Amino acid sequence: MWARKLHMADCRDYFVAFHGDMDMIELTGEWIEGIRNGSVVPYLGPGVLAGVHAVADGRPIPADSDSLIIAMNDGKPMAPKLMYEFPRAAMNVELKRGRSAVNKFLVRTYGETVWTRAAVHDWLVTLKPRYIVDINRDTQLQDSYAHTPHTLVVGISRIGGTDYRFKLFAHDGTAYREVAPEAVDAVLPVLFKPMGTPRPQPHFIASDADYVDYITELMGGFAVPLTVKTLRAGKRYLFLGMRFNRDTERMVMSDLIYGSYKPAGWALIEQPTDKEQRFLARMGIEVVTGRLADLLDETQLETSAVA
Secondary structure, X not given: OHHHHHHHHHHHHHHXXXXXXXXXXXXXXXXXXXXXXXXXXXXXXXXXXXXXXXXXXXOXXXXXXXXXXXXXXXXXXXXXXXXXXXXXXXXXXXXXXXXXXXHHHHHHHHOOOOEOXXXXXXXXXXXXXXXXXXXXXXXXXXXXXXXXXXXXXXXXXXXXXXXXXEEEEEEOOOOEEEOOHHHOOOOOOEEEEOOEEOOOOOEEOOOHXXXXXXXXXXXXXXXXXXXXXXXXXXXXXXXXXXXXXXXXXXXXXXXXXXXXXXXXXXXXXOXXXXXXXXXXXXXXXXXXXXXXXXXXXXXXXXHHXXX
């Protein structure tokens, strides 16, 4: 036991000497324990997919705004004013070619292409989070729970015949089936995909028009099911792979974490901007300077310490 502790201390000293981020190291154990006991909710952004590539040809997965725009435009940048943000570019494509053109692109990208696994997802699946928010549109989080019963919440927009801006699916460990809000099993883990997913039904929040509708209903309380409203009360959040330089992501996030614990959690960002730091300070979110790769290295040390 004492030998294991000494080895762990040596590893920490080595890590700090080369990475210099003691804050993240000190917090890692708290994050891991919080995710395991359900008090900390992972909130995943595009950065968690860094390093993921297509099995067939090795191209990187388009996840952040710029890469999505370029992929949607056949590998070429769009006009500078459209490159500002993916929803703006998607709105331009929708106006010219129809909403189905954007949806087909997203289905082709995330539903029909085979991608390598993200290291962050492989780490999270070992912790078995009770509740996760993932603003990416890929299926890696769902793949992690492919053999675990869970509830999937998918964001929708501009759909008639319902007051809600979500669809609910129950997974029995084998397949999904759509369920009504009152039929959700409150005991099961919840995967929240607010910006959509191609499975089991393709629904996406992509264009400016989608976001206007979704955020409006999100602010009114109609984009979050009651089960999640109850589950998220008093939680803290760990933002991974997220940047907060655009109003769209900031507005979605601020409403999704409504009712959080105070302070609301932490954002792991390698080089935060002044704008990000001011916004996150107002939200009660601590900025922790560091890289995802370093967090994964540190979690391996934490795991070895209790092995």
